[in-house]
Amino acid sequence: MLTDEELMDLPEDPELAFAEYEKRVRVKMISEINQAEQEERNVSDEKLISYISSIIAAAKVLGLDILQNWSVPTRRGDVFGEYTSFTSDVDHYTMQIRFRNARRSRKYTVELTLETRNKIRDYITRIKHELEQIELNNRKREALFNKLNAFLAELDRNRVRFEIIQDVILESADTVQEVDEKLNPLRKILARITKMIGYEKQQEEKDCRVLPPPKEKKQLEPPRHNQEQEANINDLDEDIPF
Numbered sequence: 001m002l003t004d005e006e007l008m009d010l011p012e013d014p015e016l017a018f019a020e021y022e023k024r025v026r027v028k029m030i031s032e033i034n035q036a037e038q039e040e041r042n043v044s045d046e047k048l049i050s051y052i053s054s055i056i057a058a059a060k061v062l063g064l065d066i067l068q069n070w071s072v073p074t075r076r077g078d079v080f081g082e083y084t085s086f087t088s089d090v091d092h093y094t095m096q097i098r099f100r101n102a103r104r105s106r107k108y109t110v111e112l113t114l115e116t117r118n119k120i121r122d123y124i125t126r127i128k129h130e131l132e133q134i135e136l137n138n139r140k141r142e143a144l145f146n147k148l149n150a151f152l153a154e155l156d157r158n159r160v161r162f163e164i165i166q167d168v169i170l171e172s173a174d175t176v177q178e179v180d181e182k183l184n185p186l187r188k189i190l191a192r193i194t195k196m197i198g199y200e201k202q203q204e205e206k207d208c209r210v211l212p213p214p215k216e217k218k219q220l221e222p223p224r225h226n227q228e229q230e231a232n233i234n235d236l237d238e239d240i241p242f
Contacts, residue, residue, distance in 0.1 A: 001024075001025045001028060001029070001050065001051070001054045002021065002024060002025060002028070006024065007021075013101075014062040014063055014064060015062075015064065015097045015100070015101075016097065016101055017062055018058055018059060018062050018064055018093075018094075018097070019094045019097045019098060019101075021055075021058050022055055022058070022090060022094060023094075025051060025054055025055065026051065026087075029047050029048070029050070029051045032047055033047050044079075044080070045075055045079040045080075048079050048080065048082075048083040049072060049073055049074075049075070049079060051083070052070070052072055052073060052082070052083060052086050053072045055067070055086075055090060056070055056071075056072065066093050066222070067089065067090070067093075070086060070089070088223070089222070089223050092222075092223040106159070108161065108162050108163070109159035109160060109161050109162065110159060110160055110162070110197060110200050110201040110204060111158060111159050111160075111200070111204060112155070112160055112197070112200050113200065116196050116197075116200055117155050119196065120151075120155060120193055120196065120197075121152065121155060123189050123192065123193055124148050124151060124152055126185075126189060127148060127172075127186055127189055127190075128145065128148060130185055130186055130189075131144060131145070131186075143171055144168075144171050144172060147167050147168045147171045147172075148168060150164055150167065150168075151164055151165065151167075151168050160197070165193075165194070165197060168190070169190060169194070172186060172190055
């Protein structure tokens with residue numbers, strides 16, 4: 001369903017890799033079914049079976065203790081019904097993964113006030129102006145401009161990721177070494193930005209009382225309806241006298 005290159009781009013964490021893989025495979029499958037319907041070709045059963053097969057395989061390869069009661073359906077059965085039940089279970093697991101990752105990721109992000117965001121945007125504009133005024137290798141200038149633009153785009157998110165800020169600082173440090181004194185104002189502006197972000201993070205942890213991440217990584221819980229169905233089936237078996 002995905003190319004080897006796309007598989008290599010998946011996150012290192014098995015749970016996150018599964019969630020990302022499943023999302024991409026489902027989107028691609030739906031797109032292929034819609035395209036086939038426009039061409040008046042019926043490939044839905046084939047695509048749904050292929051999706052279920054690939055997701056079960058991914059869970060096994062990634063060592064996740066999930067979807068173990070599922071098997072690949074055949075064309076003779078109710079493929080769409082199987083797909084609906086299967087995706088319901090998959091969504092149950094991926095939602096747990098997403099919430100767990102959000103809790104972990106919050107530690108490495110910060111929600112900035114509107115005032116701080118606007119100040120940082122002004123600082124970035126000043127940095128760009130400074131870069132345009134000095135002699136600098138075009139490759140270096142373009143690389144730093146790309147990092148600064150990524151930082152500007154990051155400011156539009158609800159929470160700013162520290163990794164984006166770090167990218168700007170590292171690229172700037174490399175550039176400063178090349179031109180030295182000419183970019184002293186850049187050092188000062190970056191120091192102000194870093195200080196502002198650090199202050200916002202301290203206030204967030206103090207005022208919002210961010211909950212600490214779980215001490216242990218709990219096993220993903222299966223959907224409860226599966227357990228109830230098994231209990232009902234067992235009860236029926238006991239009532240049958242033969």
